[in-house]
Amino acid sequence: METAAMAWTAAVAAAGLIYWFVWVMGAAEVKGKRAVDLKMGSITRDKVQDKYRQYWSFFRRPKETAEASSENVPVFVDTFYNLVTDIYEWGWGQSFHFSPSVPGRSHRDATRLHEERVVDLVGARPGHRVLDVGCGVGGPMRAIAARSGAHVVGITINEYQVARARAHNKKSRLDALCEVVCGNFLEMPFPDSSFDGAYSIEATCHAPRLEDVYAEIFRILKPGALYVSYEWVTTALYRADDPDHVETIHGIERGDALPGLRAHDEIAAIARKVGFELLDERDLARPPAGPWWTRLKMGRIAYWRNHILVSVLTFLRIAPKGVVEVHEMLYETARHLTRGGETGIFTPMHMILCRKPPVAADHQEPSS
Ligand SMILES: C=C(CC[C@@H](C)[C@H]1CC[C@H]2C3=CC[C@H]4[C@H](C)[C@@H](O)CC[C@]4(C)[C@H]3CC[C@]12C)C(C)C
Numbered sequence: 573m574e575t576a577a578m579a580w581t582a583a584v585a586a587a588g589l590i591y592w593f594v595w596v597m598g599a600a601e602v603k604g605k606r607a608v609d610l611k612m613g614s615i616t617r618d619k620v621q622d623k624y625r626q627y628w629s630f631f632r633r634p635k636e637t638a639e640a641s642s643e644n645v646p647v648f649v650d651t652f653y654n655l656v657t658d659i660y661e662w663g664w665g666q667s668f669h670f671s672p673s674v675p676g677r678s679h680r681d682a683t684r685l686h687e688e689r690v691v692d693l694v695g696a697r698p699g700h701r702v703l704d705v706g707c708g709v710g711g712p713m714r715a716i717a718a719r720s721g722a723h724v725v726g727i728t729i730n731e732y733q734v735a736r737a738r739a740h741n742k743k744s745r746l747d748a749l750c751e752v753v754c755g756n757f758l759e760m761p762f763p764d765s766s767f768d769g770a771y772s773i774e775a776t777c778h779a780p781r782l783e784d785v786y787a788e789i790f791r792i793l794k795p796g797a798l799y800v801s802y803e804w805v806t807t808a809l810y811r812a813d814d815p816d817h818v819e820t821i822h823g824i825e826r827g828d829a830l831p832g833l834r835a836h837d838e839i840a841a842i843a844r845k846v847g848f849e850l851l852d853e854r855d856l857a858r859p860p861a862g863p864w865w866t867r868l869k870m871g872r873i874a875y876w877r878n879h880i881l882v883s884v885l886t887f888l889r890i891a892p893k894g895v896v897e898v899h900e901m902l903y904e905t906a907r908h909l910t911r912g913g914e915t916g917i918f919t920p921m922h923m924i925l926c927r928k929p930p931v932a933a934d935h936q937e938p939s940s
Pocket residue numbers: 659660662663664667668669670774775777828829871874875878879899902903905906909
């Protein structure tokens with residue numbers, strides 16, 4: 573009798589522990605996504621591991637592979653986001669970017685401030701139609717629409733993100749102001765001169781040639797409209813002859829689906845080449861901004877918990893095979909990103925503010 577009671581107590585305690593570990597500890601950074609909900613985008617369960625291996629063999633040598641077959645980059649970027657979107661939402665929230673840390677403020681506040689800066693930079697206001705180039709699951713889009721009252725249209729190559737973004741828009745009652753389109757930002761499905769402003773947050777780094785996406789953004793903007801971008805670049809401290817620097821940058825490229833990071837001093841020239849006027853250019857990570865990488869460093873204990881969680885869930889066949897490998901890849905990526913931040917050789921927030929030149933007075937249609 574006593575043994576039975578002890579067995580029952582042990583079973584109840586074990587069940588409680590599993591519940592606490594998976595459902596409480598494994599709850600999302602921003603409530604909404606849990607470890608048990610890791611689906612890996614639109615990839616069917618049995619294909620996750622294969623897709624991860626295909627991704628890895630393409631991006632293992634990012635620059636060389638992307639140069640040889642740049643037309644395949646968007647396909648593998650799409651695969652990447654199928655693999656990581658749920659893990660990002662679970663471990664980071666609905667905004668897939670970094671922000672300078674702000675003393676005394678939460679990560680959520682720091683993220684929102686970094687996004688709302690876009691409203692002032694592009695002058696978004698009610699009645700404006702603003703494009704979010706590479707919108708993810710729409711964290712920035714909702715913050716910018718809510719702050720400015722502008723209508724924001726987001727474009728992403730990944731169908732699963734479109735579904736997630738639309739669901740979040742609806743849930744936060746911003747679906748009247750926020751619209752999401754699935755498409756390639758290298759060939760956008762929008763007419764010429766159809767937006768009053770545009771922005772891209774840590775997204776155009778996925779383009780094999782930056783001039784192609786900038787030229788598309790230039791095309792869809794109305795004359796006089798503003799465009800702001802937060803670019804991932806190597807800084808002036810990067811040395812191509814330092815093996816440590818090279819390894820850090822390769823690590824960032826491999827784990828983030830990047831066809832080769834650009835140098836900070838290439839960006840403005842590319843913007844000018846497609847026709848933009850450059851109004852401002854700044855690395856938003858430079859002091860007095862607080863370090864953006866501390867959030868990654870502070871998360872290390874959580875990553876270990878997450879690693880155990882995804883391993884247990886895969887073993888129980890709740891999560892598909894392959895998730896552990898994807899999670900390990902992200903862990904490695906976080907290490908390289910942190911190193912990039914600490915050494916100062918990399919920034920994810922090199923900001924450029926551009927304007928499509930207004931139509932010259934002598935080119936205007938005569939009014940009837
Ligand atoms: C702009 C891009 C993405 C930037 C960041 C949002 C993501 C870069 C690395 C990601 C992460 C690394 C470690 C993960 C951790 C191991 C896991 O347990 C929980 C999620 C992570 C913290 C994950 C979250 C998103 C990132 C910080 C690129 C792709 C251009």
